[in-house]
Structure formats: C-alpha cells, structure tokens
Amino acid sequence: MRLLVVEDEPDLAQALAAGLRREGYAVDVARDGASALERVAITDYDLVCLDLGLPDIDGREVCRRIKTEAPRGDGGSVPARVLMLTARDSLEDRVAGLDDGADDYLVKPFSFAELAARMRALARRDLPMAGTAMRIGDLELDAARFSVRRGGSAVDLTAKEFALLRYFMLHPDEVLTPERLLEHVWDEHADPFTNTVRVTISNLRRKLATGSSDDQPIETVIGIGYRLRSGATA
Amino acid sequence: MTPTTRTSTTAPSERSRLLDRVPRPFRSIRFRLALGYSVALFLVVAAGLIVLNILLASVISGDKSIAVTYVLELPLFGSLEVPAYEDLLVGLERLVNDRAIERLRMLSLAILVPLFPLSFGIGWIIAGRVLRPIDRIGAVAREISGSDLSRRIDLEGVDDELTRLAGSFDAMLDRLQAGVDAQRAFIEDASHELRNPLAVVSTTLDVALADPDADLETLRSAAVVSRRAVERMSRQVDDLLAVARRDGLSTTRVPVDLGQLVAEVGAEYEAAASAKGVAIRSIGGPGLELVGDSIALRQALGNLLSNAIRYAPAGSAVTTAAGRHGGWLWIGVADRGRGIPADRHALVFQRSVRAQDGGSGLGLTIVRQVAEAHGGGVTLDSAPGDGTRVVVWLPASRFGPPEPVTADGIHPLVDPLAAIT
Numbered sequence: 001m002r003l004l005v006v007e008d009e010p011d012l013a014q015a016l017a018a019g020l021r022r023e024g025y026a027v028d029v030a031r032d033g034a035s036a037l038e039r040v041a042i043t044d045y046d047l048v049c050l051d052l053g054l055p056d057i058d059g060r061e062v063c064r065r066i067k068t069e070a071p072r073g074d075g076g077s078v079p080a081r082v083l084m085l086t087a088r089d090s091l092e093d094r095v096a097g098l099d100d101g102a103d104d105y106l107v108k109p110f111s112f113a114e115l116a117a118r119m120r121a122l123a124r125r126d127l128p129m130a131g132t133a134m135r136i137g138d139l140e141l142d143a144a145r146f147s148v149r150r151g152g153s154a155v156d157l158t159a160k161e162f163a164l165l166r167y168f169m170l171h172p173d174e175v176l177t178p179e180r181l182l183e184h185v186w187d188e189h190a191d192p193f194t195n196t197v198r199v200t201i202s203n204l205r206r207k208l209a210t211g212s213s214d215d216q217p218i219e220t221v222i223g224i225g226y227r228l229r230s231g232a233t234a
Numbered sequence: 235m236t237p238t239t240r241t242s243t244t245a246p247s248e249r250s251r252l253l254d255r256v257p258r259p260f261r262s263i264r265f266r267l268a269l270g271y272s273v274a275l276f277l278v279v280a281a282g283l284i285v286l287n288i289l290l291a292s293v294i295s296g297d298k299s300i301a302v303t304y305v306l307e308l309p310l311f312g313s314l315e316v317p318a319y320e321d322l323l324v325g326l327e328r329l330v331n332d333r334a335i336e337r338l339r340m341l342s343l344a345i346l347v348p349l350f351p352l353s354f355g356i357g358w359i360i361a362g363r364v365l366r367p368i369d370r371i372g373a374v375a376r377e378i379s380g381s382d383l384s385r386r387i388d389l390e391g392v393d394d395e396l397t398r399l400a401g402s403f404d405a406m407l408d409r410l411q412a413g414v415d416a417q418r419a420f421i422e423d424a425s426h427e428l429r430n431p432l433a434v435v436s437t438t439l440d441v442a443l444a445d446p447d448a449d450l451e452t453l454r455s456a457a458v459v460s461r462r463a464v465e466r467m468s469r470q471v472d473d474l475l476a477v478a479r480r481d482g483l484s485t486t487r488v489p490v491d492l493g494q495l496v497a498e499v500g501a502e503y504e505a506a507a508s509a510k511g512v513a514i515r516s517i518g519g520p521g522l523e524l525v526g527d528s529i530a531l532r533q534a535l536g537n538l539l540s541n542a543i544r545y546a547p548a549g550s551a552v553t554t555a556a557g558r559h560g561g562w563l564w565i566g567v568a569d570r571g572r573g574i575p576a577d578r579h580a581l582v583f584q585r586s587v588r589a590q591d592g593g594s595g596l597g598l599t600i601v602r603q604v605a606e607a608h609g610g611g612v613t614l615d616s617a618p619g620d621g622t623r624v625v626v627w628l629p630a631s632r633f634g635p636p637e638p639v640t641a642d643g644i645h646p647l648v649d650p651l652a653a654i655t
Contacts, residue, residue: 011459012434019441053430087429108433112440 001123001167002026002184003047006036006062007085008055016049019112020119024143024163026187033057040066044183045080047122049115052086052097059084060100067101081122085110120144123170134169136230139208139217141169150208160185161204168218168228177225201226264361271357276350283342290335367396371403383411420599424474431463431470438463473600476533490528492556492565492628493518499535500554503543511548514539517555524563524630526608531565531626534604537597538567538624545571545622557650558630562610566625568651574616601626615649623651 003025007013010031017027025047030036033054040048048066052059067079081103086093089107097105103125104118120132120143132144140149141162148155148165157165163185168176178197182190190196205218219227259265306314306326314329367389374387386407389400442448442456500516507514535554542552550570557564598612605612605626616622 009430009434011463012430012437015434015438015441015456015459019437019444022441022445085433087426087433108429109436110433112437112444115437 001046001163001170002028002043002187003049003119004028004030004036004039004043004045004080005049006030006033006054006059007049007051008032008053009051012051015112016115019116020049021187022159023116023119024146024159024166025119026163026185026190028188033059033062036062037065037069040080041069043188046184047119048080048082049119050082050084050102052084052088059086060097063097063100063102081125083115083118083122117144134166136169136172136228137217139165139169141166151210155207157204157207160200161207164200164204165208168226172228172230175221175225175227180225264358264365267361267365268354268357271361272350272354275353275357276346279349280346283346287335287339287342290338364396367400371400374403378407383407383414421474423599424470428467428470431466434463435460473597476600487525488528489523490526490531492522492524492531492563493520495528495531495535496554496556496565499532499539502536503539506540507543507546507552510543510546512543512546513551514543515551515553517553519556522556522558522563524608524628526628527604530604530607531628534601534626535565535567537601538626541597541624542567542569542571542622545569547571553651555651559650561630563628563630564625564650565628566623566651568621568623570621573618573620573622574614575618579614579616598624613649615651623649625649625651 001024003020005013005016005020005027007016007029008031013029013031017029020027028039028043028045030039033056036048036050036054037057039045050059050063050066054062063082063084066082082101083104083106084097084102085106085108086097087108094105103122106115106118123143124132124134133140133142135141138151141147143166146162148157148162164181167181167185179192181197181201182192186196201218205216208217217228219229221227254261308314314326367387370389371387374385377385386404387400388404389397391397438456438459442453445452496518497516500514504514539552539554542554546552546569552570553568555566555568601624602612605628608628610626610628613625613627614622615625
C-alpha cells in the first residue's frame, strides 16, 4: 500500500513515516500542501495521512483536491483514502473535515497504535471481511499481528514481502503489472529500472512454497505481470 | 434580596428599617410611586376644595336673622322661605348662595372620596409602565452568567433616561463579551497549539517503543526529538502564563525609555542572532519616553526579535528601532526573511498561526495584546521576498487620542521601518 504523509512538523512527519513503514506501507512525505498535491497528481496513492494545519494551503482544501483531482491510473483507481490529523476537535471541525471528503479523522495527540489501526481499517474498507485477517484460499494474512500463515503454518516474511503479499491479497485474481506493484508497494526511493519487483516476488514465492510446484498461489502472466489465484489450493 | 444580606447590612437607616417592616408587596417602587402620587393628588385637590369653600363662605357671609318669611315655590330651588324685612331679591340671593355653598360642599366630598382610589389606580398603571424597562434590565442581568454574555436588553422607544441606561448596559455587555471572546479564542488556540508538540512526543515514543529491535541510536534520536518538543511546550506554557497575568489588573505603569529598551533588548538577542549568522542593528534615539508596562513592552519586542531572527536568512541583518510619528511612539523590528503573503497578514494576528520552527505560536498574539493594553496597535508590512516589518504603535500621552488618527482610529498608516531598512 502506497501512503503519503502530509505534515509540516518535521519531527512528527519523520516519526509517522518510520512507524508506518514498519507497518508495511510504502511511505512518502510531503511537508506542505503544494508538494502534497504535486505528489498526488503523479502517484496513485492508496492512503493519505493529512495534517489540517499546513503552512501554505488549508488542509481541508488539500483534502478536497485529493478527492477530486486524483490521477486515474491503471486499473481504474479510486481516489486515495484520507485520514485527517488535526489539533482541533470541536464538533464543527470534525463535521467540516468529514464533509470535505476525509474518510477518517484523528485528533492530536493520538496514539500511534490507533492511527495504525485506522489506516488498516481504511485500507480494507472495500473488502468483505471483518477484523484484521484476510483469507484467500489457504493463505491467511493478519495486518495487525503482522503474521502470514499458509495452510495453518506460519510463514516468516520481510516487511517488503509482507506488503507485496498484502497488495496481492487486496486484488485477488487481478493481473498486476510490475509498474503498478512498484507504485503501490515501493516508495519514491525505489529505482524503477532495477528488478527489485521480480526479486521480491521470487523470494515471496519461495517462502510460500509448500513443496509441490503446482500449488504456487502467485502465477506469472507472461508479458503482463503477476496474479494471485484465489482458488489456488481451495 | 435575601434576609441574610439584609441582616449583614451594618447600619440600616431609620427609613429602611421602617420599610422592612412593611409587607413585601407594599415595598415595591411601583406601589410607593402610585401611593405617593395619589396621596399628593388627593391632598392638593382636598386643599383646593377647602380653600374654595372657605373663600366662597366668607364672601357670602352676612346677618342671617330672619323675622318674617315668605314661602316661594321656585321651579329649580324648590320652596324658598324669603325673609320679609329685606328686599325680596337680596334675601332670595342670599338663600340661593347658602344653598349653593351647601351643594358645593356635598359635591366636593363626592369628588374627593372616589378620587383617592381612582388616582391610585392611574398612578399604579403609569408607574408600572415607567418601571417596566427596569424589570427587563433586571431580568437580563439575572440571565447573564459568567460564561454567557450574549443576552441584551435592546430597549426600544423614545430616548429617555431608561433607554439610555439600557443602552449603556448593553454597551458594557458588548465590551465584556468582546474581551471574554478574545480571551476564550486565545486560550483555545493556545491549547490547540500545545497539541502539536504533544503529538510529536507521543508518536515518536510510540514508534520507538513499538520497535522490538530498536537500537540505542534510534532510542537516542527519539529522546532528542521529545526533548525538543518538550522545550516548545514549556515555551508555550510560559507564554500562556504571561497572557493570563497580563489579563489581570496588576499592570505596572512606569516611565519607559523606548530608545533604551530597543538597545537593551537588541543586545539580549545578540547571542541567538550570531548563532544563526544574523546581525542585529538597533536604532534608538533620545526623548522617546512614555508611561507603560516596561516588562510587557520588553517581552513584546523580544517576541518580534526572536521571530525575525528565526526567519532571517544567514548573513542578513535584523533591524530593531524606535521612533516618533506625531503623537505616536513606535518600536519595531524588520527582517529580510522570506516575508508573509498579503492574504495571511490578518491571520498572523487573528489566530495564533501554526508555529513553524519551534516558536510557541503565541508570540504575535502577545505583541498585539501588549500594544492594545497601551491603547495602541500593531501594523504588519510584508510581502514574499521583501522581508517582514512589524511596528508596535503606542500613544505618546495617555490623555486623549494621539494625532494623526487614521480612519480605523488606531494608528498611522505609515511604515517607519521601510525608510530605515
């Protein structure tokens, strides 16, 4: 999941980015409204963590424009889900924030655990699932516990492999191009010309393998990309 | 009025003690006005009638011994016994007069007896009408509490003593409410400002503590970030306290030499400025004296200077100066920083703008508060790329509005710093 943190307070932006990266998101940081809108215009973010008190553009205006001017990339993407961070907690402020298109609202100071939980809730909003665990075939992924099981036995993944598998599981049976995976699972520091996607996918496949070669859940669609089969071993 | 407040009165006058024994409904001003009015009217009318009767009687007095009388049947006066030894007409006249005086007496009594309740009733109604606004003023005063000053009397009608009283009352409430609103907005802003460094601390610590493999370097940097946020919070708390104290009435008024103030405060910030590679230029002058709160003025100028130093690019100079313009004295600070766009000028003072680089966010609010406490104001002259000039205008004399007064009645529309820098 690609996530943009819009926060002018450098210390807070850094802490948020570090914490959210450890949650398995690919995190970019924007320090003001203008650069946030610039980034949103070129990158198809899944989530935006937006501070309302920005030095240049009002955070609510930024939110409106994220919702209306989001890029229409591959796969008919939807606008990023926006979590507003604000120091103001009056009823009118919260109502105005949600009316401007924010998907959720969190008042400073917040606990990072709550922020992470709300981010997970926003990420799975379209999925028919309860709780934090996703299940596709014999694959089970719990974003809150950071655990993956295949057929009941735990699989030990790195943060990037975990984020990649989660993105596959959010889009089962869809063919995902390496470009799209790079955009949503890696942050802006990833070099688009390396074979980092291919390498991470091959590592992930190796860890998910159970022994027999034909029950690999992630298959290659030659010339296009990769696909997670939902009926893999069901 | 409760009994306790009455007994606690140390020396009640003879009259009020007497009044206290009167049952409550009869103690009202309305009752007393109506009673006084009707008693006075009654006495005046009674006195008039008595005088009239006496005068008439004395005019028509004479010998009334009668020997022989005729009996006359007159259509209007009934049967009259007319004395025989006098001229018939004279006797007739006297008898008619006597009878007329008798009638007048009876009529006077007949008027006087119902006059009292009638005049009391009219007095009661008039007094009620006159006093109704007072009840309304009292009702509004009772409805107003410490937290809600929104009620107004809004008395309509002719411009008389009571509408003027109600008007003054409303104006007083307006002023009180403006003060309370400003203070409430400030406290709200300040509390919100405190949340930003709190969010930094809590997020930094949460993230550092949630990492099971955090090394010493990570933990140390989390501590450094938290320390920085705590410093900012303590500055904010200091500023809040300064504002709270200034709202009290204990502001001291002493002679302050603004030229000296500029030189001293400029020297205080020398170290902080040179650490950032910024030079401070202090331009004072003799004879720039006013009577004011020297600590508050010092803090206001200090806030302006620390802002300017924060935004000034390395290698530039920050100017602080004092001067006179007509009846106004001013102190100001100019920097060559990135400037403030025009659409944010009002915002800078209206609400505490978000602290960008460690400021408390309350600095300019305090500056404005200090200026207004001295009967002055603050002007801001800035444009992106042109630096920022902030001038605190202070009336040179505490008596009367200084000249020149501009349309907004606050301070001259000139930028004295633009000429210097």
